[in-house]
Amino acid sequence: YGQTSPAFIRIGNGIQHHDNGGMCVRTIACLPALTGQWLVRGGGAIKGNKGFLEHNKSALQRPDLLADKNTRVINMNELGKALLEANPPVKSLFVYTSNPAIVAPDGNKVRQGLAREDLFTVVHDLFLTETARYADIVLPATSSYENMDFYTSYWHHYIQLQKPVLAPYGESKSNTELFRLLAAAMGYDEPAFRDSDEEMIRQALQGHGNPHLEGIDFETLAERNFMKAKVDSYFAGRLATPSGKIELYSQAMADRGYPALPTYTPLLTDDAYPYRFIPGPNHNFLNSTFSNNDKHVKMEKIPRLHMNSADALAAGIADGDTVRVWNERGECELVVSVGENVLPGVVVSQGLWADAPQAKHYVNALTPDRVADMGGGATFFSGRVDVVKLAK
Incomplete structure (x- = not known):
């Protein structure tokens, strides 16, 4: 290099x-x-280039409305701990655009918290997810085909206006429409709670201070449907x-x-299990999205655990065996794929599979709910497990 x-x-x-x-x-x-x-x-390094499409997030998130307030903030990566241990306790939970019963770390703790009789839970979703099954109230959500929105990217330089192509199905509502209705029903009359989706997109495209979005406004975007940011191919100026x-x-x-x-800084070694566990994504799901779709499940076939040949030989495990993967947080059962595609001492699963009768493939039962060294991120890939062959 x-x-x-x-x-x-x-x-x-x-x-x-x-x-x-x-x-x-x-x-x-x-x-x-x-x-x-x-x-x-052609040289350098990149983590992401979404900064070229950076818009006015403050106009959408309105942090000014929380000024001088004592609103509690809880990291979703510590949701299980918060539901079981927070003081004062969390008494209500509103879930939208997420499925924490599958995606959140230390998942058995999360599900134990969701099962609390004194927790009032509302889930707004397009599907009856695993989390929705714990809800006191389930509200139907629209799909992206029924909403107005705008999309940017981690990688390409285009901003796209999403125009609805279907009427909302039944009584389903978008996130923003639901919040507008709730605000009105609860007596909040501040202007921010009445902004339409179009008005919020306009606000996001104004006052951003991003020269790469010069010339991109709602009217032009609505006419063209997508526009490209102004991107210089060579750095010049102050960092x-x-x-x-x-x-x-x-x-x-x-x-x-x-x-x-x-x-x-070495990884934490807070347990003595022999394998580093990496619950990575697969090709046909997006986190838990699509894992309830028969076509995607058939393409992905079955939940597997990839294991190095030397580790498998030492443990008496053969390709195709069903194994128990476990630690103090939980366990799951997966079919082993033995080979050289993972390092010795590491085992890798792929995908967050939907719950199914008699299935035991809930990999986030095994992951730690510690937060990373910076940014409060998850440590999904720093957990350790043991793997043993199950008798047929």
Whole structure:
């Protein structure tokens, strides 16, 4: 890498799911500075380029409305802990655009919390998800085909206006329409609760201070349906750091309690299980989305656990065996795929599969609910497990 030019690093999306994920990404991002590749065409490193399409999020999220308020904020990665241990206790839960009974870490703890008799739960969803089965009230949601919205990307440079192509089915409502109706029913009459979807998109495309969105407004976007950001192919100017330079030593990091220099921090070893467990995604689901669709399930076939040949041989496990994967948080049963596609000491599952009768493939029963070193992210990939062959 040090002697190749141009040399480009695509920083993947799995790294941050470890205890030391933030520092790992920061360290990798510094490598092009050491090699001089950050100013070489075709060189450098990238985690994502959504900044080209950065819009006015404050106009949508309205953090000013929470000013001087003591509103409690709970990290979703610690949802199980919050539902079982928070003081004062969480008494109500409103779930939309998520399925925490499948996707949240330390899932048995999450489900135990969702099952509390004194927890009032409302779920707004397009499907009767695993989480919806715990709800006191289930509200029907619209699909993207029935809503007006706008989409940006982590990677390409286009912003797209989504226009509804279907009328809402039955009594289903979009997230924003539901919130408008709730606000009106509860007597909140502030203007922010009456903004239409079109008005909110207009607000997002104004006052953003992003030169790459110059010339993109609602009228033009509505006419063209999609538009491309103005993107320079070569960096020129000041970096968005306090010094305007690349900061291998970061005083801002030090001020926030982090090491000022890129620093190796080993993963936590808080348990003695022999295998690092990586519950990765698969090709045919998107988190838990599509896992209830017969076509996608048939393409993915069955939940599997990938295991290194040397580990399998030592454990007396053969390709195609059903195994119990377990730790102190829970267990699941998966069919083993033995090979060289994973490292020794590591086992990898793929996909968040929907609950099914007699199925035991709930992989987030095994994942820790610790948060990563930076940003409060999840540590899905830092858990450890044991694997044993099940008798036929």
